Amino acid sequence: MSLFDAFAISASGMTAERMRMDVVAENLANADTTRGPDGQPYRRKEVVLETVPGQSFSDALAGAQSSEPPAGSVEVSAIVDDQSPLKRVYDPGHPDADAQGYVTMPNVDSVTEMTDLITSSRGYEANVQALNASKQMFTKTLDLLR
Numbered sequence: 001m002s003l004f005d006a007f008a009i010s011a012s013g014m015t016a017e018r019m020r021m022d023v024v025a026e027n028l029a030n031a032d033t034t035r036g037p038d039g040q041p042y043r044r045k046e047v048v049l050e051t052v053p054g055q056s057f058s059d060a061l062a063g064a065q066s067s068e069p070p071a072g073s074v075e076v077s078a079i080v081d082d083q084s085p086l087k088r089v090y091d092p093g094h095p096d097a098d099a100q101g102y103v104t105m106p107n108v109d110s111v112t113e114m115t116d117l118i119t120s121s122r123g124y125e126a127n128v129q130a131l132n133a134s135k136q137m138f139t140k141t142l143d144l145l146r
Contacts, residue, residue: 006134007134008073009072009073010130012052012073012075014127014128016049016076017124018124019047020116020123023047024116025117027045027108028113032105033106034106043083045080045082046080046081047076047078047079048078048080049076051074052074086104086107087106088102089105091103
């Protein structure tokens with residue numbers, strides 16, 4: 001595994017975590033959106049991550065035992081709608097209330113979103129630390145070759 005592979009793996013992790021943070025921000029921004037462009041309440045979105053094809057954990061483990069391991073980067077494979085049920089709130093004065101006075105609200109929970117935000121932020125920080133460690137190793141290697 002070259003040092004540049006380590007940079008690529010950390011960079012792909014940082015990109016994936018950044019996408020997760022963007023989706024959490026979108027979810028929080030639309031937590032009270034009862035009518036979107038399609039006329040339906042906003043549905044919470046989730047990011048689906050996967051390893052680059054051919055780079056499973058078993059491949060990485062086998063590669064670690066050989067002299068030429070494959071890179072194990074991650075990518076965003078999809079952004080999907082959360083299919084959990086939408087919330088119904090009694091608010092007869094709301095413009096989107098039905099005949100019984102209930103408003104269908106998005107399935108966004110701010111506690112869940114903040115937990116996801118903290119998790120993705122910590123993942124991003126871990127990838128930054130891994131990138132810095134790779135950079136330091138690269139610098140030390142260049143110093144040794146002088």
